[in-house]
Amino acid sequence: MIDVARKERNYVDADYSVWSWFLTTDHKRVAILYLISITVFFMLGGAAAVLFRLELMTPQPDFVIPETYNKLFTLHGILMVFFYLIPSIPAVLGNFLLPLMIGAKDVAFPKLNLASWYVYMVGGVLTVAAIVFGGVDTGWTFYTPYSSTYGNSAVLLAGLGVFVVGFSSILTGINFLATIHTMRAPGLTWFRLPLFVWAHYATSLIIILGTPVVSITVLLVAVERLFGVGIFDPTLGGDPLLFQHLFWFYSHPAVYIMILPSMGVISEIIACFARKKVFGYHFIAFSSLAIALLGFLVWGHHMYVSGQSMYAGFVFSFLTMLVGVPSAIKVFNWTATLYKGQVSWTTPMMYALGFIGLFTIGGLTGLFLATLGIDVHVHDTYFVVAHFHYIMVGGASMGYLGGLHFWWPKMTGKMYPETWGRFSAIVVFVGFNLTFFPQFLLGYMGMPRRYHMYPEEFQVLNVMSTAGASIMGVGYLLPLGYLLWSLWYGKNATSNPWDARGLEWTIESPPTPHNFHEKPVVTTEVYDYDPEQPLPPPSERVVSPAESETETVQ
Amino acid sequence: MLGEFRLWPRAASTVAEKVDTLYLFEVAVTVFFTILICALVIGMGVIYRKGSRAARANPPTSKWLEAIWATVPLVLVMVMFAWGAAVFYEIKTVPDGAMKIDVVGKQWMWKLQHANGKREINELHVPVGRPVVLRMISDDVIHDFYVPAFRVKQDVVPGRYSQLWFEATEPGTYHLFCAEYCGTEHAQMIGKVVVMEERAFAEWLSGTSSDDPPAVAGEKLFERMRCGTCHKQGPGGRGPSLVGIAGKPVPLKGGGSVLADANYIRESIVRPQARIVAGYQPLMPAYPQLTTEELNQLVAYIESLGAPGDGDAGRSDTGPSTPVEDATPPDENEAPSTEGENE
Ligand SMILES: [Cu+2]
Numbered sequence: 001m002i003d004v005a006r007k008e009r010n011y012v013d014a015d016y017s018v019w020s021w022f023l024t025t026d027h028k029r030v031a032i033l034y035l036i037s038i039t040v041f042f043m044l045g046g047a048a049a050v051l052f053r054l055e056l057m058t059p060q061p062d063f064v065i066p067e068t069y070n071k072l073f074t075l076h077g078i079l080m081v082f083f084y085l086i087p088s089i090p091a092v093l094g095n096f097l098l099p100l101m102i103g104a105k106d107v108a109f110p111k112l113n114l115a116s117w118y119v120y121m122v123g124g125v126l127t128v129a130a131i132v133f134g135g136v137d138t139g140w141t142f143y144t145p146y147s148s149t150y151g152n153s154a155v156l157l158a159g160l161g162v163f164v165v166g167f168s169s170i171l172t173g174i175n176f177l178a179t180i181h182t183m184r185a186p187g188l189t190w191f192r193l194p195l196f197v198w199a200h201y202a203t204s205l206i207i208i209l210g211t212p213v214v215s216i217t218v219l220l221v222a223v224e225r226l227f228g229v230g231i232f233d234p235t236l237g238g239d240p241l242l243f244q245h246l247f248w249f250y251s252h253p254a255v256y257i258m259i260l261p262s263m264g265v266i267s268e269i270i271a272c273f274a275r276k277k278v279f280g281y282h283f284i285a286f287s288s289l290a291i292a293l294l295g296f297l298v299w300g301h302h303m304y305v306s307g308q309s310m311y312a313g314f315v316f317s318f319l320t321m322l323v324g325v326p327s328a329i330k331v332f333n334w335t336a337t338l339y340k341g342q343v344s345w346t347t348p349m350m351y352a353l354g355f356i357g358l359f360t361i362g363g364l365t366g367l368f369l370a371t372l373g374i375d376v377h378v379h380d381t382y383f384v385v386a387h388f389h390y391i392m393v394g395g396a397s398m399g400y401l402g403g404l405h406f407w408w409p410k411m412t413g414k415m416y417p418e419t420w421g422r423f424s425a426i427v428v429f430v431g432f433n434l435t436f437f438p439q440f441l442l443g444y445m446g447m448p449r450r451y452h453m454y455p456e457e458f459q460v461l462n463v464m465s466t467a468g469a470s471i472m473g474v475g476y477l478l479p480l481g482y483l484l485w486s487l488w489y490g491k492n493a494t495s496n497p498w499d500a501r502g503l504e505w506t507i508e509s510p511p512t513p514h515n516f517h518e519k520p521v522v523t524t525e526v527y528d529y530d531p532e533q534p535l536p537p538p539s540e541r542v543v544s545p546a547e548s549e550t551e552t553v554q
Numbered sequence: 555m556l557g558e559f560r561l562w563p564r565a566a567s568t569v570a571e572k573v574d575t576l577y578l579f580e581v582a583v584t585v586f587f588t589i590l591i592c593a594l595v596i597g598m599g600v601i602y603r604k605g606s607r608a609a610r611a612n613p614p615t616s617k618w619l620e621a622i623w624a625t626v627p628l629v630l631v632m633v634m635f636a637w638g639a640a641v642f643y644e645i646k647t648v649p650d651g652a653m654k655i656d657v658v659g660k661q662w663m664w665k666l667q668h669a670n671g672k673r674e675i676n677e678l679h680v681p682v683g684r685p686v687v688l689r690m691i692s693d694d695v696i697h698d699f700y701v702p703a704f705r706v707k708q709d710v711v712p713g714r715y716s717q718l719w720f721e722a723t724e725p726g727t728y729h730l731f732c733a734e735y736c737g738t739e740h741a742q743m744i745g746k747v748v749v750m751e752e753r754a755f756a757e758w759l760s761g762t763s764s765d766d767p768p769a770v771a772g773e774k775l776f777e778r779m780r781c782g783t784c785h786k787q788g789p790g791g792r793g794p795s796l797v798g799i800a801g802k803p804v805p806l807k808g809g810g811s812v813l814a815d816a817n818y819i820r821e822s823i824v825r826p827q828a829r830i831v832a833g834y835q836p837l838m839p840a841y842p843q844l845t846t847e848e849l850n851q852l853v854a855y856i857e858s859l860g861a862p863g864d865g866d867a868g869r870s871d872t873g874p875s876t877p878v879e880d881a882t883p884p885d886e887n888e889a890p891s892t893e894g895e896n897e
């Protein structure tokens with residue numbers, strides 16, 4: 001088998017032509033296409049954040065004019081939510097790993113998979129063009145009637161972009177569901193699936209059930225704008241709150257689209273670097289599904305002060321509180337996994353442990369917002385901004401970065417530099433907290449969000465936040481630098497540098513186009529780690545020079 | 555001063571302290587669990603670090619442990635829910651006899667009118683110790699009336715009234731913010747709420763004002779628009795009598811009924827065809843030319859029309875004028891202090 005492996009080229013070297021990338025149906029190459037484009041959108045969204053954080057250093061509007069400020073936070077929100085957070089883990093790590101983890105040679109519909117990337121790019125280009133050239137300033141929430149009647153017509157184009165990108169999510173979701181159902185290797189029962197797969201299964205369900213709603217909503221806005229049919233505009237007999245209901249019916253579950261895959265990543269990393277099966281495996285698997293379904297019943301917690309009835313508020317508050325419980329249990333389960341484990345503080349593990357801390361704060365502050373009496377005060381203030389960044393950046397993004405490091409050797413065949421990795425994880429963690437913690441205080445003091453200028457008493461905390469943002473910016477640029485560096489100068493990784501369990505680690509790094517040389521048969525339980533058996537030392541993670549020579553011989 | 559650096563907002567309403575207490579409870583829960591989790595993660599990460607000598611035999615199984623840490627969070631979140639709902643109920647329930655003020659939000663200013671007709675822009679004067687209820691509507695997009703020191707906010711939506719009440723407890727000047735993003739100058743849609751001692755407020759309110767009270771202006775408008783050609787004081791008109799309808803159920807054509815609250819009355823004028831009163835023809839023309847404020851006045855007038863037979867409608871004694879006129883002329887003439895609490 002090893003001989004066969006040496007003869008076959010890996011998926012990157014298989015063909016170097018440009019079209020072999022743009023017309024590829026290999027899930028691994030599609031993942032790489034996504035990786036590159038998502039990074040570009042992330043940097044654009046990040047640059048917008050840097051600019052408006054600079055504006056917020058002083059109470060006066062001095063760095064950019066209000067119009068620009070509003071476009072900047074709109075650009076930031078739309079890009080980060082729809083083009084980075086939602087697709088990041090599923091489209092990059094999920095695409096790359098899902099087939100590998102279940103022993104398949106590709107996803108169920110490889111061509112749809114490629115199509116989803118094109119759809120994503122079309123949506124992205126439309127949206128960025130609309131915002132940058134047309135000047136969309138509605139915020140990522142597109143509330144009516146501001147967006148439908150008052151905003152300029154570029155809103156429609158941006159909406160179209162979001163509409164289009166929704167289809168790329170749907171294609172990915174359908175693909176994952178079909179793949180997980182039909183292409184698991186013999187012996188790979190549902191309860192032998194890695195939690196990463198469970199998380200993607202739940203996520204795909206949400207995508208398929210929720211995304212059409214936001215698409216319809218965008219269509220309705222277009223119908224109202226183009227044909228003057230009164231749907232959301234009260235002067236035409238429409239109801240502006242209807243938009244909020246529809247929007248949050250999708251956008252609250254979308255929060256779980258962003259966080260569940262990250263939870264899947266965290267489970268993999270913690271199991272590997274604690275050398276133990278994840279504590280409460282069944283619970284974590286089912287709670288992903290429970291969260292996915294319950295998540296559809298809580299949208300009204302965004303509307304306590306919108307004019308929704310008080311009794312609706314009671315119901316939504318109650319249901320939201322319930323969703324908090326499985327999330328809490330997950331945190332306890334991950335923590336308990338460390339007990340009597342064999343913990344290695346590698347870069348992915350540092351991201352994962354950072355995730356636990358930040359997600360704890362993010363989740364608990366979510367309870368403040370679910371609490372009716374408190375939300376009336378902090379709704380639409382920086383408290384909310386801080387809370388969802390703890391979930392989205394502290395949670396989803398930390399998981400993405402942790403996963404990227406964890407599977408980097410598998411994806412590229414190269415080891416990243418460990419010291420730099422740990423250093424940047426710490427920088428991100430410190431910068432993140434300095435940026436967003438002060439915003440909780442600002443929020444409780446009453447600073448509303450989306451203000452380009454503010455009363456003087458808020459300045460000290462805003463300066464801290466901006467300082468933190470610049471540290472965090474460095475923390476994000478570092479991995480960009482050393483991960484790229486490792487592609488050329490990194491050491492060659494072995495097929496299983498972490499001595500991890502899971503089918504993806506049984507094949508070469510990077511894998512060949514067809515992944516498995518023969519259909520794998522699974523006979524062991526999931527996360528079959530032995531706590532007595534520690535992680536191999538760094539020297540064993542890379543191919544020694546002598547070996548690597550024979551290995552590169554074609 | 556308003557511009558002073560602080561880490562805790564001023565508390566100046568009857569609900570503020572209740573919100574703060576609940577908030578501190580949740581802060582305590584958050585701090586406890588954050589420290590617990592961080593200590594466990596770091597502690598175990600160190601004790602069970604790779605190669606350490608700690609014993610690793612017989613790790614615990616999950617069943618009973620999971621049951622514990624499912625129950626504790628469940629109990630805690632139920633406490634948060636119930637407590638939060640109780641505070642919310644209070645925030646939402648307007649006490650009887652609250653002083654009424656009309657608020658119109660528009661890009662990018664707040665227009666306020668007291669029941670005696672006195673108008674303000676981006677500034678609201680209220681007395682200390684008396685419940686105040688704002689009836690709010692937007693002229694354009696959604697805004698949100700937010701006074702952090704009172705711990706209350708409410709969206710101000712076009713096409714429908716929303717209400718917000720508070721009772722200030724400390725004289726002073728407080729921020730008024732628009733909390734719902736409403737376009738370019740959203741951050742400038744700010745103002746202040748000036749809480750005054752009762753007597754100073756009475757003096758302030760009785761100061762020069764050329765405006766009619768909303769209900770009176772509404773009555774004039776009602777005459778000018780010739781609404782009375784169809785709506786007579788008694789029965790027999792082409793339209794139903796509007797006397798005494800406010801706050802009562804109105805039977806609708808095709809069955810059912812609707813409570814004639816401000817929203818219904820407003821809708822009946824803006825879009826008469828939306829809901830037809832039982833026993834009448836859909837004859838009433840729409841009045842698109844009426845401004846948001848004129849509609850407010852008409853609604854105030856119709857609401858002021860007492861029960862059938864009350865006679866002199868429109869000059870009812872709703873609104874705050876009674877206690878204000880009763881107040882003795884101010885001798886101390888307290889100017890509102892700009893310092894809420896003396897910290
Ligand atoms: Cu939500």
Ligand SMILES: [Cu+2]
Nearest residue numbers: 732734736740
């Ligand atoms: Cu506003």
